[in-house]
Amino acid sequence: MFSKQMRGYNITEVDGEVNRLQQDVSTLEETLMAVKGDVERLNQENEFLKKQLTLQEKTNEEIARLALKEASDLIEKAKRNANMILKESMEYVRGLSKDMDTFKQEAIDFRENVVKMSEEMLETIDKSEIFSLIKEEESNT
Numbered sequence: 001m002f003s004k005q006m007r008g009y010n011i012t013e014v015d016g017e018v019n020r021l022q023q024d025v026s027t028l029e030e031t032l033m034a035v036k037g038d039v040e041r042l043n044q045e046n047e048f049l050k051k052q053l054t055l056q057e058k059t060n061e062e063i064a065r066l067a068l069k070e071a072s073d074l075i076e077k078a079k080r081n082a083n084m085i086l087k088e089s090m091e092y093v094r095g096l097s098k099d100m101d102t103f104k105q106e107a108i109d110f111r112e113n114v115v116k117m118s119e120e121m122l123e124t125i126d127k128s129e130i131f132s133l134i135k136e137e138e139s140n141t
Contacts, residue, residue, distance in 0.1 A: 003010045
């Protein structure tokens with residue numbers, strides 16, 4: 001590697017190799033510092049991404065919770081509306097049923113009145129003088 005001279009190795013060669021090795025060490029130190037900087041920057045980015053992920057997860061959980069609450073509120077509102085519609089429908093049907101009962105009674109009353117009026121008309125006809133004359137004439141013939 002180094003040539004020998006009197007009293008040891010060639011000083012120029014040794015100094016050149018030492019200078020080259022110092023440059024290599026300097027280059028390696030610079031590279032190491034750059035890598036350490038990259039590692040620190042990546043660690044910071046990693047921490048930032050972890051925090052962002054945690055925040056995103058919490059946000060998603062909150063959105064899901066709010067969506068579930070909103071859905072529950074909508075279902076409850078729909079149930080109330082359905083119950084109200086059902087109640088109104090039942091009241092309407094009861095009203096129709098009462099109207100039907102009233103119409104039935106009116107029809108029965110009307111028929112009774114027609115029957116009564118017919119009987120009274122027949123009685124009036126039977127008691128009339130003309131009908132008596134017709135009956136007499138029929139009996140004479």
